[in-house]
Amino acid sequence: MQIINPATGAVIAELKEDSRQSLELMFTQLQQGQQQWASETLENRINALKQFSELLNENIEPLAAILTSEVGKPLQQSRNEINGARNRIKWLTENATKYLSDETMTTDTGLLEKISYEPLGVVCNISAWNYPYLVGVNVFVPALLAGNAVLYKSSEHATLTGLEIEKLLKQAGVPDNVFQVGVGAKEVGAALLEIPFNGYFFTGSYNTGKFIYEKVANKMVPVGLELGGKDPLYVADDVSDVAAVAAATADGAFYNNGQSCCSVERIYVHENVYEKYLDAFVKEVQSWKQGSPTEDGVYLAALTRKEQLAVLENQVADAKAKGANIALGGNKKEGKGNFFEPTVITNVTNQMLVMREESFGPIIGIAKVKNDEEAISLMNDTEYGLTASVYSSSESRAKNILSKTNSGTAYWNCCDRVSAALPWSGRKHSGFGSTLSHVGLRAFTKPKAYHLKA
Ligand code: NAD
Helix, strand or coil, X not given: CXXXXXXXXXXXXXXXXXXXXXXXXXXXXXXXXXXXXXXXXXXXXXXXXXXXXXXXXXXXXXXXXXXXXXXXXXXXXXXXXXXXXXXXXXXXXXXXXXXXXXXXXXXXXXXXXXXXXXECCEEEEECCCCCHHHHHHHHHHHHHHCCCEEEXXXXXXXXXXXXXXXXXXXXXXXXXXXXXXXXXCHHHHHHHCCCCCCEEEEECCHHHHHHHHHHHHHHCCCEEXXXXXXXXXXXXXXXXXXXXXXXXXXXXXXXXHHCCCCCCCEEEEECCCHHHHHHHHHHHHXXXXXXXXXXXXXXXXXXXCCHXXXXXXXXXXXXXXXXXXXXXXXXXXXXXXXXXXXXXXXXXXXXXXXXXXXXXXXXXXXXXXXXXXXXXXXXCCCCEECEEEEECCCHHHHHHHHHCCCCCEEXXXXXXXXXXXCCEECEECCEECEECHHHHHHHHEEEEEEEECC
């Protein structure tokens, strides 16, 4: 398998893909290692993950350089990602004892009634490339803390990072037969579905998630699916500083070149502030530097996957054909690397692909709405349900709108953010199950109810 730098097109590594046999061997080894790992004290497992976080910090520069070389994001955004992963590890390790230890529920019945949180066993994590540290940590950290062994199938676009993660986990004290990386693309992912894992945790697109869910259904094991989104954002007419809102929401749409599951993907703006907002939004986008991910000050660099360029071109063409205006950009950049101009499309409707299908690129549709009711109706007009955001000076107005939107996460005066203390979960085509928070810590356990009579 060739690893290609998306910013230059150069081959930066060649790796041997795993085979069905090598994956089965890993699985057998993980089965052996898991029991020993689960019998360690929780404190020892917590210490190993804390040490892993320390190693991420000590090696942040080379790790960020590797990440940037294979996914194309600006170096500073790679550093931000690693620091973000460390914040999540901090929360998970600091809260593991509280949420993974046995819980006594009552003695009022004359019995001791308690819950113990047992590990699932050997879990399979098929992962994405857009934030390999963040989405990886969401799964393998709580899974390891809870006493599971993990086979982590890194994305074919973030394999070098997956191998670095494996190296550092081992240096931190996680045994060889407790964490293994599967190298390869789709076929390797599909081969894992044939192996009897005790749980499947997937981060990626709706289509692959649906395929995996159907394929493993007959195993009767827990499945978690963190899938895509078409996340809406509404700007009400009572925002106090339209230009500041435009700048913040433009970042929510374009950070990491729009390749975030919770990127703002659709914007609805109240007609009273629409012109002012659009003007400030376009100015903000024009102020960003686009270029090589290793150049200082670059905000928009290369897209990770070459194929996405055609998806974006198609969304632009479809929008134009249906009457939209291109306020900015609209084209891929000629030359080496996967570069697309930051693109702002107006006069859009929910019938256009750019407002229906995940763009996962530096492109946004902005629509004008008459009132909150129209905004709610358009926001909910989607097959996805990951996040929804409202900007308004009124808390009650925002909360009222957010209570009517069907998404796992709701934002008031913020967007495109994840907190380790809150459950991260999708609805509808955005998936199900949760990572992060106490819900995500326990997602890799099976509760056992003890009724103990002395
Ligand atoms: P993808 O579905 O193409 O691939 C994800 C993983 O699945 C990769 O490791 C890939 O090799 C593997 N895979 C592909 N086909 C497979 C098959 N038939 N059987 C088994 N495994 C298979 O997704 P991607 O391009 O890596 O990631 C982008 C998507 O992930 C976007 O839709 C994004 O919104 C979503 N995402 C969601 C979250 C979230 O938390 N909800 C986070 C990050 C990314």
